[in-house]
Amino acid sequence: MTRGLLSANELAELTAVDGALSAQLDSVDGTGATLAVDPAIPAAIRVLGSAAPPTAVSWLQRLLALPNDRFALQFGDADIAAQLAAGLAAPLTPTSLQNYMSAADFTQPAPAVSAVSTPDPSVSATPGQPAFPSLSTLLDIGSATPNVYWPATASAGAEAIAALAPLGTAEDPAHVLVASTSVGGGTRQAAATVGGVSTPVYDAEVSRALAAAAGQNDTTRRGASLAAAQGYLAFARAAAGAQPVLAVVDRGTDRSRVSLRATLGLLTTAPGFTPTTLRDVAALPASEVSLAAPTVDQARVGEVGDLLADEQLIDRFASILDQPELLTGRERAEVLQVMSVRWTGDAARQAVSDHRAQTRTTLDSVGILSSDFRLVSSSAPLRPWVRNDLPWPVTVVLSVRTNDARLRVQERTTVEAQASANTRMEVPVEARIANGEVSVDFQLLSPTGVVIGTPQAVDVEVRAEWENIGLVVIIALIVGFLTLGVVRTVARRRRTRAEEHDGSVPDADTPTDGIALKDQHADGRADADPDDIDTPLETDTPQESRS
Incomplete structure (x- = not known):
C-alpha cells in the first residue's frame, strides 16, 4: 500500500469474518504472544469517526481488550535501517492525519475514537461542532511497551543501534530486536546489549521455520515446517542454557487463520518451554555482544533520500495553505508507507517511482x-x-x-x-x-x-x-446623429409650409387660423348709402385753438 491509510472499503474487507486482520486476531487470542502492531491500522479506523465500518470498530475493540503484551511498529512498518543510513538522526513519525478526517464524521461520539487505552482530555464535546481526536489518540494501540524497534532482518548494525539509543528514556529505555545471524559468533542468548543498548536477540533459524509454517495453507507442507521449527527449538534450547529462546513470526501476508494458529500453538506447547513476554526478556540480565556488518541496500537508501528531498519540497509548497498540515501530514504518511519493509525488489522500486510521480503532480497542481x-x-x-x-x-x-x-x-x-x-x-x-x-x-x-x-x-x-480613436469615433457619431436629427426636423417644417403655400386659396368665409369672418348682414342692418354718410365741411374759418 502506498496511500497513507487504508480506506473504509479495505478495512471492511480486512476485518470481515474471513478477513486477514480478523484471522490474525483470532490466531493470537488466548496465547501469550507479544504483538507487533502497526499503528497505521488503528489510525485508519479512528480517522473515519462515525463512518467507520462496524466490523472495523469491533476489531479495534477486540485488539485493545486483548491482554497480550505488545509494542508499536513504525507507522506503516517503515524501514528503520534505511532511514538511518540515509542520514536521519531518528526514524520518521507521522506529523498529522487531519487530511483523512471529515468534520461530518466527528460531530457526535464515535465508537472507533472511544476505543483507546487512555481517553484524550483535550477533545471537547461542544454540541454541533466537530471534535477531532489528537494524533496520539489516533495512533493508540493499547497498553504497550514503549521504545521498541524491530528493523528488517540483518539490516541494522552497531551504528543504527547507537542512533536509536537516545530515543529511549531512563524509565523506558530503547530496545532493538536483532536476529541471531547478525550477532558476532552466532550467539543465541536472548538478553543482550550492544554498546549498552538493550538488543533482544531472536533465533533466526527458529523464526524462519515458524514464518514458513505460518504461510503454508497446505497441511502436509505446514506440518513439515512445524517439524523443522520444533527441531530448531530443541537445538536453541540446548545452546541457550538458562536463557529463554526468543522467536518471531516475521512479516508476511496471506496467512490463514489455521496456519497461524497452528504455528503459535507449537510455541506454547513445545516441550521444556514456558511462554514468556518480550518485556520479561528485556528485563533479564544481559551480556554485551557485537554485531556483524549489516546488509545495506544502497539503492534503497538512495530512494529514501529521494523521498525525503521530495517531502521537503512538499513542506515548502504547503505554505500556500491556511493549514499546511493537510498536505504535509498526508505526504509524511504516504512516504512512511512507501518505505515499508514489505516493499522489496522491483515492487519497491515501482512504489517509489509512483509516489515520486504523484509528488510532481502535487507540486504542479497550482x-x-x-x-x-x-x-x-x-x-x-x-x-x-x-x-x-x-x-x-x-x-x-x-x-x-x-x-x-x-x-x-x-x-x-x-x-x-x-x-x-x-x-x-x-x-x-x-x-x-x-x-x-x-x-x-x-x-x-x-x-x-x-x-x-x-x-x-x-x-x-x-x-x-x-x-482615443474610439472616443473620437463615438463623439463623431453622436454629433452626426444630432446634426442629422436637426436637418431632418428643419426640412420637415419647410416641406410642411411649402405644401400649405401651394394649396388652394381659401374663400372669405373660410376660417383662417380657426377665426371665422363675420357676415356684415348677420345683424340685420343694410349697407349704408354713400349719400347718407356725413362728411365734414371744409371751411376757411380757422378753428379756435384751445389753450
Missing part, C-alpha cells in the same frame, strides 16, 4: 493559465487565471515583471484561489506607450516567498491610441 494580451486602453488590467487542482483553497501571490519600463504593472497581487477551480485575477496596468509589444513574466509565490509552479511569459500588445 499554476497560471494565461495567453497573450491585447490592451486597447492605457489603463486596462491584465486578467490571467490561477489554476488550483488541490481540494483546498490556497493563497498565492502573483509576481509580475516586464522588460519595458514604459509598461507599468503592479508587481505583487495576492489572490485567494478556490479549491478545485480556476480563479481569475486582475493585475492593474498603465501603458506609457501608444502602441507596441511588451513581454511580461508571471510567477506564482506563496505568502512566504516560495516559488509555486513554473514561470510563464506572455506578450502584451499595446494599442493605447485605439482608446
Whole structure:
C-alpha cells in the first residue's frame, strides 16, 4: 500500500469474518504472544469517526481488550535501517492525519475514537461542532511497551543501534530486536546489549521455520515446517542454557487463520518451554555482544533520500495553505508507507517511482493559465487565471515583471484561489506607450516567498491610441446623429409650409387660423348709402385753438 491509510472499503474487507486482520486476531487470542502492531491500522479506523465500518470498530475493540503484551511498529512498518543510513538522526513519525478526517464524521461520539487505552482530555464535546481526536489518540494501540524497534532482518548494525539509543528514556529505555545471524559468533542468548543498548536477540533459524509454517495453507507442507521449527527449538534450547529462546513470526501476508494458529500453538506447547513476554526478556540480565556488518541496500537508501528531498519540497509548497498540515501530514504518511519493509525488489522500486510521480503532480497542481494580451486602453488590467487542482483553497501571490519600463504593472497581487477551480485575477496596468509589444513574466509565490509552479511569459500588445480613436469615433457619431436629427426636423417644417403655400386659396368665409369672418348682414342692418354718410365741411374759418 502506498496511500497513507487504508480506506473504509479495505478495512471492511480486512476485518470481515474471513478477513486477514480478523484471522490474525483470532490466531493470537488466548496465547501469550507479544504483538507487533502497526499503528497505521488503528489510525485508519479512528480517522473515519462515525463512518467507520462496524466490523472495523469491533476489531479495534477486540485488539485493545486483548491482554497480550505488545509494542508499536513504525507507522506503516517503515524501514528503520534505511532511514538511518540515509542520514536521519531518528526514524520518521507521522506529523498529522487531519487530511483523512471529515468534520461530518466527528460531530457526535464515535465508537472507533472511544476505543483507546487512555481517553484524550483535550477533545471537547461542544454540541454541533466537530471534535477531532489528537494524533496520539489516533495512533493508540493499547497498553504497550514503549521504545521498541524491530528493523528488517540483518539490516541494522552497531551504528543504527547507537542512533536509536537516545530515543529511549531512563524509565523506558530503547530496545532493538536483532536476529541471531547478525550477532558476532552466532550467539543465541536472548538478553543482550550492544554498546549498552538493550538488543533482544531472536533465533533466526527458529523464526524462519515458524514464518514458513505460518504461510503454508497446505497441511502436509505446514506440518513439515512445524517439524523443522520444533527441531530448531530443541537445538536453541540446548545452546541457550538458562536463557529463554526468543522467536518471531516475521512479516508476511496471506496467512490463514489455521496456519497461524497452528504455528503459535507449537510455541506454547513445545516441550521444556514456558511462554514468556518480550518485556520479561528485556528485563533479564544481559551480556554485551557485537554485531556483524549489516546488509545495506544502497539503492534503497538512495530512494529514501529521494523521498525525503521530495517531502521537503512538499513542506515548502504547503505554505500556500491556511493549514499546511493537510498536505504535509498526508505526504509524511504516504512516504512512511512507501518505505515499508514489505516493499522489496522491483515492487519497491515501482512504489517509489509512483509516489515520486504523484509528488510532481502535487507540486504542479497550482499554476497560471494565461495567453497573450491585447490592451486597447492605457489603463486596462491584465486578467490571467490561477489554476488550483488541490481540494483546498490556497493563497498565492502573483509576481509580475516586464522588460519595458514604459509598461507599468503592479508587481505583487495576492489572490485567494478556490479549491478545485480556476480563479481569475486582475493585475492593474498603465501603458506609457501608444502602441507596441511588451513581454511580461508571471510567477506564482506563496505568502512566504516560495516559488509555486513554473514561470510563464506572455506578450502584451499595446494599442493605447485605439482608446482615443474610439472616443473620437463615438463623439463623431453622436454629433452626426444630432446634426442629422436637426436637418431632418428643419426640412420637415419647410416641406410642411411649402405644401400649405401651394394649396388652394381659401374663400372669405373660410376660417383662417380657426377665426371665422363675420357676415356684415348677420345683424340685420343694410349697407349704408354713400349719400347718407356725413362728411365734414371744409371751411376757411380757422378753428379756435384751445389753450
